[in-house]
Amino acid sequence: MPTFWLVVLLIALAAAGFYGGRRRAIATAAGNVKNLHSLPSYYGYHVALSAFVPAIAALLVWLLAQPMFIETRVSGMIPAAAVPESSSIGLVMSDVRRVAEGLDLAVEQGLLSAREARNAVAGEQDLRALMGEVGVALGSEVRPEVLKAAQAYRNLSHAGRTAMTVVVTLLALGGFASAYVRTHKDFRARNVVERAVLALLVLAASLAILTTVGIVLSMLFETKNFFGLHSWTDFFFGSTWAPNFRGGSELSILPLLWGTLYISFIALLVAVPVGLFAAIYLSEYASGAVRAFAKPLLEILAGIPTIVYGLFALLTVGPALADLFGKGGLLGVEWMAGATSVLTAGLVMGIMLIPFVSSLSDDIINAVPQAMRDGSLGLGATKSETVRQVVMPAALPGIVGAVLLAASRAIGETMIVVMGAGAIAKFSANPLESMTTITTRIVSQLTGDTDFASPETLVAFALGLTLFVLTLGLNVLALYIVRKYREQYE
Amino acid sequence: MNDMTLMEKTVETQNIKIAAKDVNVYYGDSHAIKDVNVEIEDNTVTAFIGPSGCGKSTFLRCLNRMNDTIDICRVKGDILLDGEDIYDKRVDPVQLRAKVGMVFQKPNPFPKSIYDNVAYGPRIHGLARNKAELDEIVEKSLRRGAIWDEVKDRLDAPGTGLSGGQQQRLCIARAVATEPEVLLMDEPCSALDPIATAQVEELIDELRSQYSVVIVTHSMQQAARVSQKTAFFHLGNLVEFGPTGQIFTNPEDPRTESYITGRIG
Amino acid sequence: MTDLSQNPAGAAPRKHGGSLLEKSPHTRKRNAAETRFKAYGIAAITAGLIMLLVLVTTIVGKGTGAFQQTFVTLNVELLEAKLDKKGNRDLADIKKVTTFGYAPIIKGAMEAAIEDLGIETSLKSKELAGILSKDVAAQLRDYVIANPDQIGQTVEFRFLASSRVDGYLKGRVTRDSIVNDKNISAEQLDLVDALAAAGVLEKTFNLDFIFGADASDARPEAAGIGVSMLGSLFMMLVVLALALPIGVAASIYLEEFAPQNWLTDMIEVNISNLAAVPSIVFGILGLAVFINYMHLPTSAPLVGGLVLTLMTLPTIIISTRASLKSVPPSIRDAALGVGASKMQAVFHHVLPLAAPGILTGTIIGLAQALGETAPLLLIGMVGFIASNAPETLADGLLAPNSAMPAQIYEWAKRADPAFYERAWGGIIILLLFLVTMNTLAVILRRRFERRW
Structure with a gap:
């Protein structure tokens, strides 16, 4: 669970930032806490927050946005002809995700090398049996388009994952460093920290709005899809x-x-x-x-x-x-x-x-x-x-x-x-x-x-x-x- | 009215309407009224005065058993209305309150039309046999409440839309409509401005001709202006009771004098 | 003075002329109406209380059975010939014997027991084993695989009786009701009576119901609520970890810092409306956003926890704001007066004083979330058998699981009425949790309630 370890890393950085910032502040005041503008712990919080908050925010946004991005990219790769008559692009995409998941599991369990998974070609191996072995049941043989899309899906996910780890870590380190450098006895740490805390409070309060928006949007989109497939007059005025x-x-x-x-x-x-x-x-x-x-x-x-x-x-x-x-x-x-x-x-x-x-x-x-x-x-x-x-x-x-x-x-x-x-x-x-x-x-x-x-x-x-x-x-x-x-x- | 008229007031002896004998009232453990004896006459305005918390309102509420609505309140002693003990088991407080009406400190018209406010009492007591009779009672009561001319064109308007003074006169008219024999008024002017107060005071004086009126008031001037008899309460005791002129000019008890001259209060 | 005052008294008609000591007919009529009205009120309260009583007695009456279960104690000879033909105790070989292969052993054990006890019966060996649960073979196989060295020995086992037998002992199944039942016959019940008399078959406390896992449709006697209880626990952990900090932060902002502007109004309106949105709508939100969009795993307690968090937030915010509001302004003024910043005043002084109230509100919010079912249906926490207890935290959050109310719903839907007893029993456990939480909240409130 790399995301989990990333979060652990962020927490560790924040903790280190707290002690580092605090110590540096005391050092710049020549050991006399009275010379500081704010209490020493505020300098600590300042560094910790700078390291943690932007990075975790980036992490959350990335986690939310990546699936949508990959989904549109990969579904664009599937030719319309590859979608069977009775099916839809949505169903094909769920096959793609299942195959990608199966490949991941196979690699994890050592049944395939990473290289084999990347280069597997449909028809050469019995992928369906392999998938079955790792617990991913497939309804039919893996079709070449699906396998190709699944491999692209995996590649994009992996690339995204890596990029995310890099970006988040950089943000955290950058935040840590800039805050650490700014830590000085005349720096108004308390004011900055309090402004940041206030921003967090506002964010928490805005979640209520976000929830309502989420409720309305999630239902609105699907309702729009529904009215694309079914007449709204029947829905509102029909009798059966x-x-x-x-x-x-x-x-x-x-x-x-x-x-x-x-x-x-x-x-x-x-x-x-x-x-x-x-x-x-x-x-x-x-x-x-x-x-x-x-x-x-x-x-x-x-x-x-x-x-x-x-x-x-x-x-x-x-x-x-x-x-x-x-x-x-x-x-x-x-x-x-x-x-x-x-x-x-x-x-x-x-x-x-x-x-x-x-x-x-x-x-x-x-x-x-x-x-x-x-x-x-x-x-x-x-x-x-x-x-x-x-x-x-x-x-x-x-x-x-x-x-x-x-x-x-x-x-x-x-x-x-x-x-x-x-x-x-x-x-x-x-x-x-x-x-x-x-x-x-x-x-x-x-x-x-x-x-x-x-x-x-x-x-x-x-x-x-x-x-x-x-x-x-x-x-x-x-x-x-x-x-x-x-x-x-x- | 001023001091001159006060001096001239002749105190005629009237029938005794309400007689209280050794009345004690307890709120839970606290002893609110102590051994009060008082006789209230018919066709007289009797004022209860005293510093706040002295028990004058509590005693007033005993006279029509409004204290029954408070769970922890106990009343001991006898209160006789026309010789009948109103705390007798056989007495229904509902019937008693029809005889002993009450007007409250804050004007409290019901959220109904002016007409329905006044008609409320006659309706529940079944005083009118038909609509015409009810109309008659309402008009008579509003006239007696000295508010008829102001509201006769808008009887269907809500009672809560009137001004404070009008509301209080409406409440008096409402109380009068049940044909009571005694009217209790608990600081009826405390929420009113001076002009409205003057109007209500004038009304009280007129009501004396037909009812025995008991008024609790904070204002000694008001007591002097409207009442013929005055009772001074202090810390739950009835300190002094007598003709208003005498209480204000020549009190017997030093506590009364202190209160009247403004040393306690 | 007007003319009126000079008129002699008595001009007004006296309509209440009668004595006070006699009630007029009109008053009597009114008093009767009063009594009737009062009776309606008493009737309403009584009706409400009777409904509560009926509900509670129904739950207790129908649910306590789930805490008792019928077991059969048997000596089983673990025949080497059947279980390990090669005799070299190779685990791979032992595992090859399916539960099917254990059936003869169980039949044999039943026959032996009946012979020992000297019970006369015309039943065939298959029917003898029919009074045992279908779960027994699996239980035996698990034991053998765990203890291969016991093969060839005779071991004493406590086997679950089948749900019909269990129901017979509890009075749910009668000789009349089984006339058309393929799963049990009157002769088998005779045997059950004989075994019970001999003390081999007995009803005991059923710990497995509280801690065990759900079982398939054919084995109601083996179903337990333990795994879904863990599912609920993990959901509550998510709710607590998210709803409490977010709720407190939002309340602090709204109560202490929010300026009077459109954003604040907007938030306030949203919170009061979210509190009244039907719970099923939150389920739709969870399905659309967490599962369809974010691809979080279906049936995972994490998703359930997220949905319940959004549902619980308004409750927590409303109670937290109330307890922040009850801290008098003088406390804030005192802190500001000695030079604390507003943030310090709130976090150092107001928040600790409001903590008991916040805690109480949170517990009540959690209790609400614990009993919520409808949104869980939509995110897939029903319709399967929650059979494996999660082993790690990640497993607990992400592996498919059920939750107590969802498990109860699942049982209520199943065809075999033996599951209904489980459903009622599950409700007893659920209500015990709710009662405990609410009692805790009341105690906290009493203990720390402060009158300023």
């Missing part, structure tokens, strides 16, 4: 979801959106009344002891991972509902075919959202000024009249915001619907039928065998982007409403 890996899929989001919204609606139907009444009781009626007991217990529900709720839906709630409504069930009706259904997922998701709604509403109800309640009670209103006619109207905007946040949670929830909702995309009003959602389809299209050149896989990115926009919109709206509400009472 029927992916078919042999082509001719109908990929419309509408039936998925229907399932998503229906399940979220049922979840809110459970969570909002229970959560809201729980919040009202806790904030207006409950004694301190009850509050101290019930509130944390309810909040445990919020801390339980969604996989647990998913399992609960799949193995407990679903079968229980099927026992009630299914064939041979207690009610003697035959309304439910299997354990998965909109109701199964909705109920369990509702349980999950109870503490979410209740703790948000609790905060919001508590923000209603006591003077409001006093005013009402002072007129002879009962507590419930006060809550219903004064506190609730005053808290309404905030509670609407809380419900919107809960809705956004419900729409983006994955595990419960993956395990409890089913896989059939359809428009139906029957909550006992199984339906599917946007998130479940993302999971099923992106797990297992995926081919990033087919619309059936790429549609997941379009779904993801839609989901992102949908939840983001809800969140922004909810946060805006809640903020406006809080300002009103501040």
Whole structure:
């Protein structure tokens, strides 16, 4: 792992820089620390940072950029004729990478000399068997174009790796040297170090922006590819979801959106009344002891991972509902075919959202000024009249915001619907039928065998982007409403 | 109003509306009100004065059991309204508070329209049989709150949009709308500017004709201006209670004198 | 004074004329409404608590079985004729005998045991061995390869019973439920009863479930959560190593240094929105950026850790900022007053005082990340058998592995209901971790909470 050793080298250089810089600073001050502009350790940090930061930054950028560079160079080498009818350049390139990896492993294990690997010609040796021996399984014989591309891939990777090592090491040494030379008792080491630290802090904070940009870009690119392969009118306005890996899929989001919204609606139907009444009781009626007991217990529900709720839906709630409504069930009706259904997922998701709604509403109800309640009670209103006619109207905007946040949670929830909702995309009003959602389809299209050149896989990115926009919109709206509400009472 | 009118005030004896006997109030471990005895008369404005933290507001809140809403607060002793103990088990505080209305320190109109603010009390107590009656009650209350002329054209506007003084008069109108017999006012002018204060004080004087009014105030001048009886509280004790003129001109207790002359407070 | 004040009292109608001591019918009606309303509240709380109770009892009730496993103790004669025909103990020769070749030995051991105990049975030797796990042959072979000198000896082994037998002892499998089951018959269950009575077959604590590796579809009795636990551990290491420093640095900047400008606003908006982005979207990001673009290995805990880091960052930033904010400005002023730079004031004084709060927030963030499943599905941490425990740090980070929640999902998807017990058991372990972490956070908060 050369990169690993490179990083170790950088760390070692930084450590050496710290001691070297420190010692040199003290030496220039003739051993008297008081003559220094800054504390001695700042001179150390200065040298260490100069050696480490530019080099590690270059290393990271290089690691990010090199694959893209090599990929474009190598894929340019493959003639269009070498791409089989049923395949794509992407698939050929993954073959190329596998072969290159296999050659690397073969050299590493001594099965091939470096020279043999470089000069191997397809057909002369049984490369497929060789690859198999080092654990790289190939679907077919290695074709000459692929082998050539793989060798070029290896050469470029090796050259890139070497160049990277050289550049990074030079940068580190250069940074070390220039900082070391500048180290002098009048040098304002502290100011420089502090500016560098501040820059690092800004960088860390900007990661949030970078993540958002990453999310949007990664989905946007693939979505663009998807719309190149599939009509966007079918995606947004079609009526059927029927992916078919042999082509001719109908990929419309509408039936998925229907399932998503229906399940979220049922979840809110459970969570909002229970959560809201729980919040009202806790904030207006409950004694301190009850509050101290019930509130944390309810909040445990919020801390339980969604996989647990998913399992609960799949193995407990679903079968229980099927026992009630299914064939041979207690009610003697035959309304439910299997354990998965909109109701199964909705109920369990509702349980999950109870503490979410209740703790948000609790905060919001508590923000209603006591003077409001006093005013009402002072007129002879009962507590419930006060809550219903004064506190609730005053808290309404905030509670609407809380419900919107809960809705956004419900729409983006994955595990419960993956395990409890089913896989059939359809428009139906029957909550006992199984339906599917946007998130479940993302999971099923992106797990297992995926081919990033087919619309059936790429549609997941379009779904993801839609989901992102949908939840983001809800969140922004909810946060805006809640903020406006809080300002009103501040 | 000035000192001259104060001197001229005739103190007529009225029926006793509220009688407090040996009232003690505890907040958890702290003893907030100690053995207070006081008799509040009908058609009179009674002022509670005293330095902050002396218990005057606490005592006021005992009179319509607003202290019930505070968990750690305990009240001992008897408070009789028209001869009936308001802390009796059979008494429903809801019914009591309809009889003993309250106006608070900070104007606290509900986030509803002006009309709904005033109609709130009559609605919950079922005082109006139909919309026409309710309209009548609202208009009468707003007139009695001396704010009708200012809001009659915008009854649907939110109560929170009024100025501070208007809000407080709206709150008084809201309290009056439930047809109380006693009006408790907890420093009703402390959040108002001088002009609004003057308007509210004038209103209080008018209200005396129909209600027994108890007002807690920080301002001795205000007590002198609006009240006929004054009670001086100090450290939870009722130090002195008597006709306002007497308390301000000829206090019996040295502590009262110190407070009035500004040595403690 | 107005005219009004001169009017005699009593002009106003007194509508509450009745005694206070009697409740009017209207008041009674209102009090009934009050009671009802209060009852709704109590009902809501009770409903929430009942759901919690049902959830917990279901988990405990269905999951504790996974911590018990049925074993059969057998004396096995390691026949030289079968295992090392040449007799020269050459490891290469011994390795040539496949697990298939061990089947007769196991059958023989079963027959011998039954004879010793004097149990009457009409079962054939193959059916006798059927009550044992399919894992047994491999276990035996591993032992022989590790101890070739034992060939020819008789050794006592503790073998896993098959999942049907295990289920029979736990009450999951009954004589009614196996009527159409090809894997077990009523006669075999009779044998199981006899062996259990003889003490050869018994249910004991199942350490292998906690520390063992996953097993294939046919061997639920051998599946354990240990390897995926390591996968989770390595992911948490990545999250801790990245999210804590980055989160703290970002919080320090935003709370202490950030000027009021568009960049700061932008960062703030982004952080609050990222906190609410569905976790599956982070999975898509991980797949597109870390795997498809950067070609990091699929199913690697490193990638999982990176994705979870991005997810956890907003949580850590929000709690760190709260604890930085709770350090009063007077501390900063005091440090600046003695000539410290702003950076020194923050790093020497504010940060140490905020450390307990930061730690608490970090633990809670880690607990959240530990239970997260959806993004792991997309970066390939399910769908295979996590069978090998990683041996080195690099292996732990880069070799394909699963994670606890992903492993639970994997079990829940499998056809054999015996895996469901494993899934519930896995949840118990996962929840134990979460409870421990949250308790730690609460203790830290209590211990170091400071009121300024």
